[in-house]
Amino acid sequence: MDLKYEFANGWKVIKEMNNMENVMSYSKEYIDFLNKSKTERLCAREIIRLASSQGFISIEEVIKKGKIESGDKIFAENKDKGVALFVIGEKDIEEGMKIIASHIDSPRLDLKQNPLYEDDNMAYFKTHYYGGIKKYQWVSMPLALYGVAILQDGTKVDIAIGDDEEDPVFCINDLLPHLSSEQNQKKMSEAIGGEDLNVLIGSIPFDEEENATVKYNMLKLLNEKYGITEEDFLSAEIEIVPAGKAKDLGIDKSMVISYGQDDRVCAFAGVKAIFETEKPEYTAVTLCVDKEETGSYGNTGMHSKFFENTVAELINLQGNYSDLKIKRAMSRSRILSGDVNAAYDPNFSSAYEKTNSAHMGKGVAIMKYSGSRGKSGTSDANAEFVCEVRRIFNKENVVWQTGELGKVDQGGGGTVAYILANYGAEVLDCGVGLLSMHAPYEVASKADIFEMYRGYKAFLNINL
Known part of the structure; x- marks a missing residue:
């Protein structure tokens, strides 16, 4: 025995x-x-x-x-x-x-109910992180956008941007090392705050003078593809997840990374x-x-x-x-x-x-x-x-x-x-x-x- x-x-x-x-x-x-x-x-x-x-x-x-x-x-x-x-x-x-x-x-990032804003000719989505994440891991990497929006008439619209071959991706900016001396002194959990997880989505303004903003152009593009308006974000569940496919990992392909x-x-x-x-x-x-x-x-x-x-x-x-x-x-x-x-x-x-x-x-x-x-x-x-x-x-x-x-x-x-x-x-x-x-x-x-x-x-x- x-x-x-x-x-x-x-x-x-x-x-x-x-x-x-x-x-x-x-x-x-x-x-x-x-x-x-x-x-x-x-x-x-x-x-x-x-x-x-x-x-x-x-x-x-x-x-x-x-x-x-x-x-x-x-x-x-x-x-x-x-x-x-x-x-x-x-x-x-x-x-x-x-x-x-x-x-x-x-774990992921969810769009807030009033997510879209513009600052210095760039448009962003504001997010609220979901689950236990290390916030610093989510910056400076390609991100995709998935979810559903329920329109005013009750129509359910599926949204997916970032994983098809021709799709654009999104990202969260990080501070360049040349200017990050103060950031470097912070604990890892504080270097990127929850309200810093803002997703960059575009920078071209709309070309009509009365609506010559990047934010309006983003709304126009989303409306053309999905039929949504800004108010429809209130009845939407849209998630930010890493862009990219699951893959074999290792020379021997012994693991999965995803x-x-x-x-x-x-x-x-x-x-x-x-x-x-x-x-x-x-x-x-x-x-x-x-x-x-x-x-x-x-x-x-x-x-x-x-x-x-x-x-x-x-x-x-x-x-x-x-x-x-x-x-x-x-x-x-x-x-x-x-x-x-x-x-x-x-x-x-x-x-x-x-x-x-x-x-x-x-x-x-x-x-x-x-x-x-x-x-x-x-x-x-x-x-x-x-x-x-x-x-x-x-x-x-x-x-x-x-x-x-x-x-x-x-x-x-x-x-x-x-x-x-x-x-x-x-x-x-x-x-x-x-x-x-x-x-x-x-x-x-x-x-x-x-x-x-x-x-x-x-x-x-x-x-x-």
């Missing part, structure tokens, strides 16, 4: 299992998904498009049919910003579900895993929600009743509806909270406790607890459920490891796990380690993202 345990090298195991071709194929699909999912709205739409191609039908269609059966594939949309995918199990939903829960929003991998990397794995789930014993679910980066509040966040209400609709379709069945379904569920972990970074080793950090290339990482410092705000999975997941992964030869968010006193963070745990469900955080988390471009190992997909698939399909 070997009393010692060491986490495996993912690439070594992948090569031994002749899985290199599968890893690269999966990564190619994932990169394509990222490039179509620069915002939570685009991500939700892409998931629904993919699900529809796999035979999933909307819950509205199912309600019209009036019943559900084992093996039915169903999707529910939440206000264009969230999606739940279900494969109905052999057991009643009341007996509990197997759930992969991830978020599809990412905006928004936190947490679309876990969402995509959950989506792929449920596509390969047929007639499970327990109803399988992939749940993709919004607003995690700002606390999971609002009607599209995990705190909303969207998922609970959807489960109620499905239980009603199974007959003999009661609120008690909903409570039983939620409390008896087993959940992997799919969210990313902090991968150990040798460049910043002092922030990590190496033996309890996730490492690049060593597989999917489970995180028993999160929170800050003294586990504040954590969802701490119990040992029984950790062992259950461990056994499932080992049974399917999934390469896995454990991880924490850095040294105990360094800081920390949380996920949606605690919200689902409030129902009494068993919940364990499970995702991949990222380098440069929350930066405009984040880095993930292809070995880890592939093993995460394999782990999620095993979890949805295997019961011990």
Whole structure:
């Protein structure tokens, strides 16, 4: 009996299992998904498009049919910003579900409601940053603009500028080093302020004398392309994100670099895993929600009743509806909270406790607890459920490891796990380690993202 345990090298195991071709194929699909999912709205739409191609039908269609059966594939949309995918199990939903829960929003800059102004013959958009960012990382880089505007007559207009080959891009100015002696004395968190994140969008004035301003020219150009007026910004959700595509990273193409991998990397794995789930014993679910980066509040966040209400609709379709069945379904569920972990970074080793950090290339990482410092705000999975997941992964030869968010006193963070745990469900955080988390471009190992997909698939399909 070997009393010692060491986490495996993912690439070594992948090569031994002749899985290199599968890893690269999966990564190619994932990169394509990222490039179509620069915002939570685009991500939700892409998931629904993919699900529809796999035979999933909307819950509205199912309600019209009036019943559900084992093996039915169903999707529910939440206000264009969230999606739940279900494969109905052999057991009643009341007996509990197997759930992969991830978020599809990412740190970014949002346009303020009154964003457009002109200063010294240049036009800018004012922004309000969303989620935990390092503000200095967003200056002097190409930016794209995505979102929706609801016009006065109720028309919804999709806006996308910055990623097509012929599109212009935008940027936030930084101060030249020749004049930055005062800026250099500030802390990194203060060198660029929130009100300094103003996006440069143009400099040519309109040519009519009474409207000879750059601002008016920007409005005219936007009106010509999208039909919007300045007042329409009040009923718009427009986001500033990094311009550019997700790409392979490294001479060996072993990693992926992209905006928004936190947490679309876990969402995509959950989506792929449920596509390969047929007639499970327990109803399988992939749940993709919004607003995690700002606390999971609002009607599209995990705190909303969207998922609970959807489960109620499905239980009603199974007959003999009661609120008690909903409570039983939620409390008896087993959940992997799919969210990313902090991968150990040798460049910043002092922030990590190496033996309890996730490492690049060593597989999917489970995180028993999160929170800050003294586990504040954590969802701490119990040992029984950790062992259950461990056994499932080992049974399917999934390469896995454990991880924490850095040294105990360094800081920390949380996920949606605690919200689902409030129902009494068993919940364990499970995702991949990222380098440069929350930066405009984040880095993930292809070995880890592939093993995460394999782990999620095993979890949805295997019961011990």
